Amino acid sequence: QQQVKQSPQSLIVQKGGISIINCAYENTAFDYFPWYQQFPGKGPALLIAIRPDVSEKKEGRFTISFNKSAKQFSLHIMDSQPGDSATYFCAASRAGTALIFGKGTTLSVSS
């Protein structure tokens, strides 16, 4: 049973464009939703995270939008740059459990 579904699997965006990655979850007990960024051959690193008591969180060019009723959250990357080319993972957790990850989205930003 896949508890966190992520789409698309891959994404190609032009430099300066907006990249949007979506995730849906099933367990309403989840209370923490982070996004991780991973470059080839490296471990993932936390990019931005949100809790369900807010609908949006912005850090620089990265924004999480959260829709509690739809059980969905998304990552928006504004003004996408070639350096943003990486694999992005959404995740979810609740107290007492480890993170559950989506399958990842490979983003390529073309210059």
Added chain:
Amino acid sequence: DGGITQSPKYLFRKEGQNVTLSCEQNLNHDAMYWYRQDPGQGLRLIYYSQIVNDFQKGDIAEGYSVSREKKESFPLTVTSAQKNPTAFYLCASSPRLAVSTDTQYFGPGTRLTVL
């Protein structure tokens, strides 16, 4: 220089051999985790530990074993019972397990190839 170290970066093993992957953290974190990453599969949890001498199975624990004798160390042994061990293995840690909002930090990973 704080963080999580994993060694070796690349590891080759012959079929039928056990191999141990090292993970050390100097962040004073209580919780530690092992994930396996395969192309298109995301990160799948193998084992996790929230305190010394305690660990729990994750989603894909079969063919793996762990120990947590010291707070800073959480080695993973890939046994010969693991049917498809070739993968990228990631170790992670967080301050606590019981608090979901604690950030999980990842090590650089070990790529295991079975020949």
